[in-house]
Amino acid sequence: MQIYNTLTRRKEPFTPIEPGKVRMYVCGMTVYDFCHLGHARVMVAFDVITRYLRARGYDVTYVRNVTDIDDKILKRADENGESIASLTERMIEAMHEDEARLWVLPPDHEPRATRHVDDILRMIETLIDKSYAYPADNGDVYFRVRRFENYGRLSNRDPDDMRAGARIDVDEHKEDPLDFVLWKAAKPGEASWPSPWGEGRPGWHIECSAMSTCCLGETFDIHGGGPDLLFPHHENEIAQSEAATGHHYVNTWMHAGAVRVNQEKMSKSLGNYFTIREVLEHHDPEVVRYLLVASHYRSPINYAPDSLAEARKSLERFYNALEGLALESAGSVEGNVDDRFHERFTAAMDDDFNTPEALSVLFDLARELNRAKKEAPEQAPALAHELRRLGDVLGLLQQDAATFLQGGGTDVSLDEAEIQARIEARAAAKKAKDFAAADAIRDELAAKGIVLKDSREGTRWVFEKPEG
Numbered sequence: 029m030q031i032y033n034t035l036t037r038r039k040e041p042f043t044p045i046e047p048g049k050v051r052m053y054v055c056g057m058t059v060y061d062f063c064h065l066g067h068a069r070v071m072v073a074f075d076v077i078t079r080y081l082r083a084r085g086y087d088v089t090y091v092r093n094v095t096d097i098d099d100k101i102l103k104r105a106d107e108n109g110e111s112i113a114s115l116t117e118r119m120i121e122a123m124h125e126d127e128a129r130l131w132v133l134p135p136d137h138e139p140r141a142t143r144h145v146d147d148i149l150r151m152i153e154t155l156i157d158k159s160y161a162y163p164a165d166n167g168d169v170y171f172r173v174r175r176f177e178n179y180g181r182l183s184n185r186d187p188d189d190m191r192a193g194a195r196i197d198v199d200e201h202k203e204d205p206l207d208f209v210l211w212k213a214a215k216p217g218e219a220s221w222p223s224p225w226g227e228g229r230p231g232w233h234i235e236c237s238a239m240s241t242c243c244l245g246e247t248f249d250i251h252g253g254g255p256d257l258l259f260p261h262h263e264n265e266i267a268q269s270e271a272a273t274g275h276h277y278v279n280t281w282m283h284a285g286a287v288r289v290n291q292e293k294m295s296k297s298l299g300n301y302f303t304i305r306e307v308l309e310h311h312d313p314e315v316v317r318y319l320l321v322a323s324h325y326r327s328p329i330n331y332a333p334d335s336l337a338e339a340r341k342s343l344e345r346f347y348n349a350l351e352g353l354a355l356e357s358a359g360s361v362e363g364n365v366d367d368r369f370h371e372r373f374t375a376a377m378d379d380d381f382n383t384p385e386a387l388s389v390l391f392d393l394a395r396e397l398n399r400a401k402k403e404a405p406e407q408a409p410a411l412a413h414e415l416r417r418l419g420d421v422l423g424l425l426q427q428d429a430a431t432f433l434q435g436g437g438t439d440v441s442l443d444e445a446e447i448q449a450r451i452e453a454r455a456a457a458k459k460a461k462d463f464a465a466a467d468a469i470r471d472e473l474a475a476k477g478i479v480l481k482d483s484r485e486g487t488r489w490v491f492e493k494p495e496g
Contacts, residue, residue, distance in 0.1 A: 029084070029378045031250075032326060034258065034281040035182050039380055042280065044249050049087045052078070053240040053278075055253035055261070056138070058095040059119035060104040062303040063126050065287045065294060065331055070254045072317055073284040073325040075132040076422055077252075080377050083421045091243045092135040093236060094120060096142050097229055102218060112219050126304040129313045131423045137243050141235040145221045148230045148238040151272050152210045152223075160271040164201035167213025167226040171233075173206040176267040182281060183259035208264055210234045233264035241269060251278040255286050285328040290448075294331075299481075299488040302331070312435055314427060315339045321383050321422050333447065333478065333489075342387075343424075343432065346415065349394040350429040352401075353412040365414040369393050373418050383422060390418055390425075447478055451487050454480075 030039040044050050054074045057067055074092070081088045095101075096116040105115045127134070141148075152169055155161035160176065163169045173179050179187050187206055209231040214220035220227040230238075240248070246269075253262065262281065269277040286293070289300040307316055319339040323329045369389055376385035393415050400407040419425030450469050457465040470480055473489070481488050 030380055031280050031282065032380045033279075034283050035278075037184075040280070044086070045247065045279065048085070049089070050081050050250065051089050051244040051248035052081075052091065052250040052252065053236075053244055053248060054090070054092045054135075054251070055236060055257055056092040056094050057119075057123055058098050058100060059116045059123065060098065060101040061119065062305055063123050064301060064303050065289075065307065066254060066256075067123075068126070068130060068304050068307075068316070069287050069320055069329060070252075070284045071127050071132045072130060072320040072423070074252050074282075076321060076325070076383060077250075077282070077381055078133065079421050079423060080381060084374075084377075089137070089244065090135045091137045091139065091240065093239050094138055094140045095232065095235060096120070096140045097219065098232060122305070126308075129308055130304070130317050131313065131426070133423075139239040139243055141230060141239065144235070144239050144242060145230065147242050148234050149211075149221075149223055151234060151238050151241075151268070154272045155210065155268060158271060160268070161210055162203065163211075163225045166201045167211075167228060168201060168209055169211035169225055170202055170207040171210055171264070171268055171271075172203065173208065173267065174204060176271050178270075179267050180263065182263050182266055185259065185263075208233060208260065210268070233261055234268055236261070237265050237269040237272070240265075241273065246273040246275045246277075248278060250280045250282060252282040252284070255283050258283055282325075284325050285323065287329050287331055289331045291330055291332075299483055299486045307331075311336060312340070312343075312432070314424065314432070315343060317423060318343050321424065322387060324384055325381055346390065346394050346419070346425055347427070347429040347432045349397045349401075350412055350415065350425070351433060353408060353429070355416065355426075355428065365410050366396075369396075369414060369418070373421075377421070386418075386422065390415060393418070447473070447489060451480065451489065455487065 029042040031042045032039050052074075054070065057063055063071075074090075078088055078090045094116075097112070101112060101116060105112045108115060124134070152161060155171065156163065156169070159172070161169055161171050174187060180190075190206055210233075211223060211225060211228050212231055213225070214227045214229060218229070220229055240251070251262070251265075266277050288294065289302065292298060292300060294301055304316075315336060316339075319331070319335055320329060322339065322342070329335075369392070372392075373386050373389045376382045376389060379385070393411065397408060397411040397415060400411055416425050450473055454466045454469040457463070457469065473480060478489050
């Protein structure tokens, strides 16, 4: 098995620290709002990785944390007029609902930052004792970046070339602008914990170092997350973890690709920001999961009407092949399936979890199943079982075929450029006070399943299956 290691920037043979066992930590959500499509990308990517490692025979311990104390959480709780505990519990419950609908298996352990404050304090004290950290006169504690010799190796950055900017806090209490906070002194009225440096709360980066080492040990096999975490979060994790323990932190670093909407970065300011539950209001969860699985986990994904329509069509091809064949257990199916399907599937997934190639094997298997249904019906149940078995490794093809197919598909006859052109024409009509023309454009798009959402930031569109 070969896995691309972000740290070395190449594929490497995967050899677990302990034979037959894999310890993996993935950075989870900061629970101040509903999960969005970028979160879904990470959830599904590492769910597939976990499923395949287990199918390969590994005993996997999968840890995905929850950040339940953070500036954004404090701000949102205050805006809502609710307690931090109420907000985070509500968002954690919603997160679990979202991942279940996407057929994402729960992690083995889901540590919360607020339950590991004592572990965080011990790690910070160790860093201070080793002169890697220092308390400032304002009650904060900072990590000395330049004291850690290999800082920047994950993101391929040289500390001497870094300048204070958007990702580096400029603070008069720091010895160096590059230094980052480990412990934040509490402001009046904020949630806080006692510490040797006064009331405060953990910095974001130290939370993951403490939780990962507590759950998996000082050195473990795989650490994953979204593309936006590589710097500074994961870079800082390496520095503080290795400085504290004196041991190599993680053997293999993995980062999922970003999600783009209509070829643009997903952003609330652009009006193209979608939560998972917004998307699942209008699309079969398996269609959304297929879209996320169909691209290699390291590749960016474009969320757009035509991509969802293609995902639906692909799943329909599989379910059309499976239609009329019952979901049966392995022991109830007689007949042999050519080993080449399993061998090709394994070869694809062994090559850095190459899901597009693995899906191509499933398409070949579906074609063989269609042939058998016509020419050798006695072979069909075994082929159907193999298709579902391999599909399950990707978290796909476990629905009843007839039920899925009865849901129908959404016919999209406009591409992205045409949709945007119609939106701009509608805006021009509204500006000219030709409201009849503007309404006609809205109705035309709605008939094709494209629903316009107006806001102060502009107009965005979503897919909704047309009634009838």
